[in-house]
Amino acid sequence: MKNKTEIVNIFTRKTLGLTLVLSAAAMAFAQEKAGVSGIIVNKKNQPVPYASVTFSNKANTALSDAVLTDEKGQYQLQLTPGAYDITVEAIDYKKSVVNKNITGAGNIGALSIEAEATSTLDGKTKELQGVVITASAAKPYKVELDKRTYDPSQDIVSKGGNLQDVLSNVPSVSVDTDGTVSMRGSTNVKFLINGKPSSLLGIDDGANALQSIPADQIERIEVITNPSSKFEASGTSGILNIILKKNKKIGFNGSVVGTLGYFPRTALNANLSWRKNNWTWFVNGGGGYTENKTKNNSETTYHDIKFPTLDPIPTTPAEIAKVPNVPVHQYQNSVNKTYNKNYNVSAGFVYDISDKTSVNLTGLVRTFEGDGNELVNTYDSFYKYTGATSEPWKLLNPYTLRDSKSVFNNLAFQGDLGLDHKFDDNGQNLSLSLSLQRNRSNNNADILESVDNIPSVQDITRRHSVSKTVIGKADYELPVGENSKIEAGYRLDINDNTYDNFVSSTSNNPLIPNYNNNTDYKEMFNAFYLQFRSKIGNFGYQLGLRDEISNVKINYISQNPDKEPLNKTKNYNNLFPSVFLSYDISKNNQILVNYSRRIDRPRSFFMVPFPNYTNNQNIFEGNIDLNPSYVDSYEVGYNITKKKFTINPTLYYRHATDDTKMLVYRPDERQKVFYTKPENLGNDDRYGLDLNFTYDPFAWFKIMGSVDLFGYKTSGIATYKTIDVDGLTQVRSLDFTGSGFSTRLRLNTTFKLDKTLSVQLQGFYRGGQKTASQDRKDMYAINFGASKTIWKGDGTLSFNIQDIFNTRGMEVTNYSNDYTRSSYMQWQPRQFSIALTYRFKQGEKVEQPKKKKDINSNETGDDQQGGPI
Template sequence: MKNKTEIVNIFTRKTLGLTLVLSAAAMAFAQEKADVSGTIVNKKNQPVPYASVTFSNKANKSLSDAVLTDEKGQYKLQLTPGSYDIAVEAIDYKKSIINKNISGTGNIGALSIEAEANTTLDGKTQELQGVVITASAAKPYKVELDKKTYDPSQDIVSKGGSLQDVLTNVPSVTVDTDGTVSMRGSSNVKFLINGKPSSLLGIDDGANALQSIPADQIERIEVITNPSSKFEASGTSGILNIILKKSKKVGFNGSVVGSLGYFPRTSLNANLSWRKNNWTWFVNGGGGYTENKTKSNTETTYHNIKFPKVDPIPTTQAEIDKIPTVPVHQLQNSTSNTYNKNYNASAGFVYDISEKTSINLTGLVRTFEGDGNDLVNTYDSFYKYTKDTSDPWKLMNPYTLRDSKSIFNNLAFQGDLGLDHKFDDKGQNLSVSLSLQRNRSNNNADIQESVDQVLSVQDITRRHSVSKTIIGKADYELPIGENSKFEAGYRLDINNNTYNNFVSTTSNNPLIADYNNNTDYREMFNAFYLQFRSKIGNFGYQVGLRDEISNVKINYISQNPTKAPLDKPKNYNNLFPSIFLSYDIAKNNQILVNYSRRIDRPRSFFMVPFSSYTNNQNIFEGNIDLNPSYVDSYEVGYNLTKKKFTLNPTFYYRHATEDTKMLVYRPDERKTIFYTKPENLGNDDRIGLDLNFTYDPFAWFKIMGSADIFRYKTTGITSYATIDKDGLKQIRTLNFTGSGFSTRLRLNTTFRLDKTLSVQLQGFYRGGQKTENQDRKDMYAVNFGASKTIWKGDGTITFNIQDIFNTRGMEVFNYTSDYTRSSFMQWQPRQFSLSLTYRFKQGEKIEQPKRKKDINSNATGDDQQGPM
């Protein structure tokens, strides 16, 4: 028996290297693949474990693939029908080559191989338990037919972190300092978990929800910049599909990850799975504690200072107090500290009822709770009318401190049931599923406001929201010949979101009654799609059409007796076509052209009027009249894959109509209160180049980068009513028109210092953007990570630093004829963490930065229920 080192070298050189190269060579729009399985045995019909099985397509080498057998000598993979040379290699066995014609899905039976002449096996299999198998890591970024897949297993910087940390390194994706996620400069991104909308991401939890999903539970992230008709039409920027881990390894496997960091953050998460016979079980869960610190500064300078005419001259102090002040300058500093505990758990199983039918059941629960302290310091400069008859207008400089103490909690459940059935071995399949979801969120705050250290106002806010969702869907696939496939499906979404907002205050703010409201937001979507794909020679195409019928009903009841209840129905029926074309120039070299139409439905939170009162100087106001925005998206891409590098440039053009933008305005120019309100404002056009690449110049040095360079053109003018400095009603206009160039750059370099130690540097840059009224400055950050394998491959210790130079802040300037305003916000300062991972009961051991090869999974690892 050869020693472990020899076994590692043989498998690395002859088996896994070939497997990974052939897998990376698979190109989109190839002929439709079939599930192929089989067994490798010796001359005595005993299984041969961990044998290399290579399928070489005689007509097109790019369709070749390879796989390892499991401990029972069995294998499974997906292949395009055709004629193949099957090469079988194993330790102490002679290489065997067999020719077979693969016509469709099925088991090709047992292939027999012969022992070497000098082997001691004598026809008996050798025990291989505990053998260390290592292989070069697969490329973390892969281009497929209608998506790009990112594998975070090699992302050292995000180890021990959350989904938000992982997203900061995903190509084509940008995460702002407040946790806002955008793709190609647009924030209308649709999140899916395992192919479906999920209550795990909440209704309006933002960055808190992203932080509650551990990075160690994420299998991969699918970036879908131009989804086909099979996907729901929401998300004009595209779709991010988060695939959670569900191990397919035989036997019991698992890992445990613990982390410590600063700002104080701790976490402990486990991923466990067990597979035997027809059953596959998995349990993932954990929890943690994090502290966040957000800083923001806002400076406002008011123009066209004009003292209002005072006539008649007041004679009493009460009359003087009624005269509005004249604002000159305001400086506002805000510091927010939150303390958050989060817990999550998911469990489920897959049961193979027969060779053609399986059932799956999954349950998910996520909770986070905590408290926060928000301090807002405001330094005002304004003129106030006094009793001095010779010079009545005096410059005042009061200092206001607003101290908000909040308590928040969130609880989300989700249950999924699915059934998959294969009608035959030719690929005719039916998949049906049902998802039930519920999310409950509470946010309560007690606020005290002092002016020049004298308590003046006390506020109490209570916000409660509940979301209930039912999703039912069915997907059908029918192969037509060897090169074509017809797909059809139906989906039903029923969502019911309720909001209860309450504010109590000792101030004389006349708008407080508007903040007390109950809103019931109900929506139902019915969707149907048809899709056909085929390939003629080197040319492939896919055409699809989706019809979505949307029924939205909003019941808004304000506690202000002067406002009547609103009952606002909104109904849409839209068609969403998609076209995908491809041409294979040569092996690993192809051109992709596609088009799709998308919709941006307003978030329910955006349609609740007067929904925020945590900061009485900057108030978010919903818009019940907000309508959807539509986008036509075009792409021309090129995909080149070689052994040491991949290159994927994509030229794109997006045209959005009725684009939603945030209107910042002052309803009363005599006061320093700003409102932010979403509005449908004009069009938005973007044309750019999205370039993603990987390059492995040496075995110890790897590079992954992306660049998004685009020209933007925004058009839109809106008007709003205000009261001017003379107390007269005026109509002001805001111009959102602007154009220019902007960039998004990212570079990730990984150095392997030895077999067990790797370091990683990540750099990120986001260019600024301008419109007539706004100038958004650029932003950059640098991250560092180091990873060390210990305990003979069973453990990994990782250290990382997020934002080494503490530069990740967002700066924005706003200009109007009335004021100039600069804002800066840093959602989280520099932080670092140390994490320890322990793996146990695995069929294969790994050495960092190399990764385990799942010998039982197919080439793409697809395990979700499907995208519809």
């Protein structure tokens, strides 16, 4: 409780500053852009408010950008120096196009536009009949050399929400009903915060961690489907790099967002910054309360009913009681309600020692806590031996209620120290960083089970886990001539995860003692990378090689005196090459070809033999012998950008070996208990077309969509031992072989009804998948959002409805030799929320020093938060 009190005090203090430690973004070196400002006026030199100003870079359209003028006709944005076509459009004014060469930061003066014939003589717009429209400022989705960037600022549907809501709208990304995130149909996604693993996402926190990061604190999301050798090799389906906000404007700036919603949801978050002279301070923080309601239904039918051979025939009550039941059918439904409170604060500063050197220090604290109540209703049908001559086997239908009351909490700390040095103005840079992280999680439950309303079993579970992480990095960049660059770096990861599990039960389950255990999981990774990139005419290439040396030690101690301790040591030394090729067909057309090799390291939680006991009929069992899976990934992409649309189709192929699959089986066919265990089984191949596009047919109507059409082929046969109804040990097998074709579709449409009001409809569809052992049905949902600008642009009022038709549910049928199970899960039913944002007066943007252009790159500027990892 002491830690909890400390966290609450952070948010009750006036400045939110008890955790103000220093920041981790080296903003001085990663900026290629310059601050450009100006004003739009009419022929009478009067300002034109809310005009659309588009800067089209003549050499590279990816460097283009757009902005809306404010109520005084003024605008400001960041641009890479170069030649631009400047297009100005406004209601009741003629379109104007001028050419200008941007050489550096500064004010480019006034640009004049001429009124249409329908305008009044004083230059003010007449009142329109019908809808008033203006253009949007920028595209939410950008394609760069080795990643795609999604800007959630224009995502009305997720306003006032959290990271999980934002990810539901990101192209190439899917979020299941239980919070599981996947990319192109694969769930092995590596999450990063500001370019590195973070305590914000915790250890085995699942959807709770995604919900603890407010959407308003997210600057952008980098989707890296095929990372280069510069990036960490983990994450076979790709990397999601979550970049949090850090304001770079002079003076005091910030915003506050309050949210109310149902299912009950409240939140208050603030983003504040202050910059003066060589100092930049920032603090982001807030808290909230949410309620969730999860539904699970399952129906299991057992095949080939077989009665055990009874020889000799039992006659006494004691002998009859030992005869196992024969299961026939089971229907189970559960409702789990959770009540969560979460708080988070990140704060720090950047100090510019000189114009070439800066130091940064950042600290963050995040906590969430709550309680839950899960009711599991089970209706069984099974044959019970009675010993009667006329009816020796009697069909019974008992009703079981399992009432679980749980309490959980999580507390995470992280501190980051960084030093960045710029050797010259040609792009020779050195970046050093150190990150210290700690995450503690508790999950306790008291469970009472009743059969036909008579209490029968009481279980008590206590789970405690602690994760400690140290990450050290060094990255160096050296330009070679005008068109080439060498990049090199080193990274050290040290992770120590401890799990303490305790279970007490009044049942006679012989496995219960195994769940009382202590596990220490330690891993250390040393990584070196070398990368060379260059450009010859329109052809660019990047070659990289990463070497990762891994050492994993697992010490499992069971409190069961009949079990020996398990100790496992694993060492890997793997090379991970990458090749990126690009060819500029024209200034608007580019072909990208790449290859990389990746690794899927087992989660530490998966390797604890008996990690979790909360449901006595559906038990997860770890596998201490689980090994990594390796993936070879290939992509051929094409990118075309025009004024009104962008299209980015990518053909991909991914081949995984020793793929990890979840084996669901019954170790004892006389019982209704199911086990789930991860196993390295066979190969997995994915191939398909990932198409992302934006289309702005009108200034008031914008479309963003993504289509993932993919085929899959999986192989693997698992064998396991089971005890049959006669008490004999049998070897069974489960076939994971399967192939087919599936789809992922997402469409986002935004309508700008007037200068201050926009509405948005967002829908997605996920096609089904089928293998020999599983049939997963398709799923779809539609969301709605509306946003209204108020208080002369200082405020925004947003409203959204998630899952309008309450259709977002996951339906799966599993097949085995002796049973068929159909299940349905809905993690959260339809919900809605309203959010109010207030923005403090914005200062002027900082003029960044010019930096040598990064060759072979479409990057539109970065603040190094998403740099080498």
